[in-house]
Amino acid sequence: MFFSMLSEAWHAMSANRLRTFLTMLGMVIGVGAVVLMMAIGEGAQQAIKRSIDSMGSNLFVVLSGSSSTSGSRSGSGNSSALNINDANAIGDLDDIGAIAPISTGNAQIIYSGSNWNTSIVGTTPSYFSIRGWNVDSGNLFTDADIRSASRVALVGKTVVENVFGDDIDPIGKTIRIKKSPFLIVGVLEGKGQSFDGRDQDDTIIVPITTAQRKLFGNQIPGSVRMIMAQAKSEKYMGVAEDAINDLVRQRHNIRENTESDFSVRNLTAMAKTASDTAKTMSMLLGAIASISLLVGGIGIMNIMLVSVTERTREIGIRMAIGAREKDILLQFLLEACVISIVGCVIGVGLGLGGALLVKKMVGAEILISMQSIVLAFSVAASVGVFFGYYPASKAAKLHPIEALRYQ
Amino acid sequence: MTKPVIEIAGLYKDYDTPAGVFPVLKDVNLTIDAGDYVAIMGPSGSGKSTFMNILGCLDRPTKGEYKLDGQSVKSLNGNELAKLRNKTIGFVFQGFNLLSRSSLLDNVSLPLVYASDNKSLRDEKSKKLLEKVGLGQYLNSKPNQISGGQQQRVAIARALVNQPRIILADEPTGNLDSKTSEEIMDLFNALNKEGITIIVVTHENDIADHASRQIRFLDGKIVEDRRNKKIKAEA
Numbered sequence: 001m002f003f004s005m006l007s008e009a010w011h012a013m014s015a016n017r018l019r020t021f022l023t024m025l026g027m028v029i030g031v032g033a034v035v036l037m038m039a040i041g042e043g044a045q046q047a048i049k050r051s052i053d054s055m056g057s058n059l060f061v062v063l064s065g066s067s068s069t070s071g072s073r074s075g076s077g078n079s080s081a082l083n084i085n086d087a088n089a090i091g092d093l094d095d096i097g098a099i100a101p102i103s104t105g106n107a108q109i110i111y112s113g114s115n116w117n118t119s120i121v122g123t124t125p126s127y128f129s130i131r132g133w134n135v136d137s138g139n140l141f142t143d144a145d146i147r148s149a150s151r152v153a154l155v156g157k158t159v160v161e162n163v164f165g166d167d168i169d170p171i172g173k174t175i176r177i178k179k180s181p182f183l184i185v186g187v188l189e190g191k192g193q194s195f196d197g198r199d200q201d202d203t204i205i206v207p208i209t210t211a212q213r214k215l216f217g218n219q220i221p222g223s224v225r226m227i228m229a230q231a232k233s234e235k236y237m238g239v240a241e242d243a244i245n246d247l248v249r250q251r252h253n254i255r256e257n258t259e260s261d262f263s264v265r266n267l268t269a270m271a272k273t274a275s276d277t278a279k280t281m282s283m284l285l286g287a288i289a290s291i292s293l294l295v296g297g298i299g300i301m302n303i304m305l306v307s308v309t310e311r312t313r314e315i316g317i318r319m320a321i322g323a324r325e326k327d328i329l330l331q332f333l334l335e336a337c338v339i340s341i342v343g344c345v346i347g348v349g350l351g352l353g354g355a356l357l358v359k360k361m362v363g364a365e366i367l368i369s370m371q372s373i374v375l376a377f378s379v380a381a382s383v384g385v386f387f388g389y390y391p392a393s394k395a396a397k398l399h400p401i402e403a404l405r406y407q
Numbered sequence: 408m409t410k411p412v413i414e415i416a417g418l419y420k421d422y423d424t425p426a427g428v429f430p431v432l433k434d435v436n437l438t439i440d441a442g443d444y445v446a447i448m449g450p451s452g453s454g455k456s457t458f459m460n461i462l463g464c465l466d467r468p469t470k471g472e473y474k475l476d477g478q479s480v481k482s483l484n485g486n487e488l489a490k491l492r493n494k495t496i497g498f499v500f501q502g503f504n505l506l507s508r509s510s511l512l513d514n515v516s517l518p519l520v521y522a523s524d525n526k527s528l529r530d531e532k533s534k535k536l537l538e539k540v541g542l543g544q545y546l547n548s549k550p551n552q553i554s555g556g557q558q559q560r561v562a563i564a565r566a567l568v569n570q571p572r573i574i575l576a577d578e579p580t581g582n583l584d585s586k587t588s589e590e591i592m593d594l595f596n597a598l599n600k601e602g603i604t605i606i607v608v609t610h611e612n613d614i615a616d617h618a619s620r621q622i623r624f625l626d627g628k629i630v631e632d633r634r635n636k637k638i639k640a641e642a
Binding site: 003004005011012015313314316317318319320321322323324325326327400401404 | 460463465466485486489490492493494498500504505506508509517518520521522526529565566569
């Protein structure tokens with residue numbers, strides 16, 4: 001019964017190929033748009049999630065405040081308010097799992113004939129565990145290197161590419177940073193872009209003591225530009241932020257109602273904002289695409305109504321030879337569903353093709369999830385049933401005699 | 408005495424028109440025995456088509472009793488009426504009413520689809536009937552590829568496919584020339600001999616002469632009901 005109806009639906013559809021094709025096209029475009037937009041949206045979300053993961057989790061950055069020299073104020077991180085002792089004190093807090101003091105600056109580096117300007121990060125070995133960063137080859141520097149302020153360096157992928165090229169193994173080579181020679185002990189694994197778009201691999205990491213004494217030459221010994229602190233787990237984030245604030249204010253003897261000479265930034269919260277934005281954007285894309293799905297559904301309803309009117313006599317004949325109301329209902333409903341489901345299959349194919357094309361041409365990250373395909377499919381099927389139901393029930397409720405008389 | 412297959416008593420049918428209620432059938436009483444061959448005659452507007460539609464369970468009477476095969480039709484719901492149309496009654500229309508997109512085989516099979524027979528059984532039964540009406544070689548043709556007389560044969564095969572007790576034919580020869588008409592009527596005669604009750608609506612005396620009983624409608628009433636003494640022999 002069902003199969004003979006299905007084959008009849010197929011016959012009815014192939015009787016009017018162009019019309020069926022155009023009706024289907026509405027569905028194809030709708031589903032294609034949903035699949036494509038969701039692939040792009042979810043791809044963007046995934047890219048952001050990966051950058052967030054690459055940053056490290058549950059992170060705070062404590063930045064020293066701005067300094068002012070005779071009325072001209074510099075930006076955050078330029079005063080020398082924070083020092084190693086602040087960092088160690090933060091590390092002793094109950095809610096904090098690990099800390100890494102950081103001094104940064106940009107410098108020109110030279111290796112034989114080539115040179116490159118990159119950011120130099122001076123820090124301690126705990127930095128690597130906080131950021132979940134490891135070496136691709138070679139070794140990390142150790143606490144002993146910190147104590148002895150040795151001239152060792154870890155280089156990021158981008159630096160390697162630009163300074164050494166593909167053929168030279170940088171480990172064991174000596175580069176010059178601001179004219180001081182540094183021995184390369186390891187190459188860091190690639191991290192890719194940060195969520196704000198910076199290339200995290202364009203960096204050189206050296207022991208903080210070396211950076212302070214030999215590269216940046218701070219006026220106040222032991223001062224650091226920022227302190228990276230990692231809460232023990234996500235649930236300590238709120239408490240930890242307050243604890244850091246209170247502790248550093250106390251250490252810096254800052255009175256109540258006075259501005260701090262430092263600031264605490266919750267990187268995880270910033271990252272969450274970025275990921276929420278991407279999520280909203282992907283939902284928005286999906287919503288806009290669903291409108292075309294809706295329009296496709298209305299197209300199906302329109303054509304089904306025309307089809308019911310055209311085939312009124314046929315409906316009358318069927319009723320006269322024993323079709324029940326539900327047989328007629330099922331027949332037209334099935335036709336609407338076949339149109340929308342076939343349209344959906346083509347649409348999914350087209351959407352996937354489009355997504356791959358976008359990936360290839362724009363280089364945007366895309367993510368095709370089974371979930372989005374299942375969603376598009378079920379939406380298409382229900383659109384078929386929803387928009388097919390009214391015309392089908394109109395057909396089923398026809399009076400047999402009037403239907404038979406219809407010319 | 409054969410059992411009556413159709414019993415109608417005090418049957419009325421009104422149509423609601425914008426101009427008011429318009430009575431089409433007024434107090435119709437009729438009993439048709441199983442195996443009878445009845446011609447229903449009358450001018451246009453006499454109510455014979457409306458009566459036919461009620462007989463065929465396509466329409467319901469406004470008032471009165473209609474028993475088909477001993478069962479009162481009044482209390483039946485839409486699905487039960489559809490079942491009667493499917494199994495007990497076979498329709499033959501003036502305009503053939505075949506589905507133009509479907510093959511002859513599929514056209515004849517259609518009632519079996521609604522009777523939920525499986526595909527191979529449907530094809531077997533339909534093929535047998537198309538052979539019976541002399542169209543065994545056109546199984547996969549479309550209705551527009553054959554003549555009007557042949558189309559009406561297909562319609563008759565379709566009406567017969569569920570082995571109905573009654574064939575209702577509404578002006579079955581109205582669109583056919585006289586020679587083809589005679590061939591179609593011969594087919595009906597043969598079916599009647601097999602025991603199927605045949606009711607033919609017609610306004611042609613030639614056609615009505617094939618029937619053993621002639622009923623004439625005028626203004627919604629039966630005005631004449633007589634046995635035909637000179638039944639037309641088979642050609």
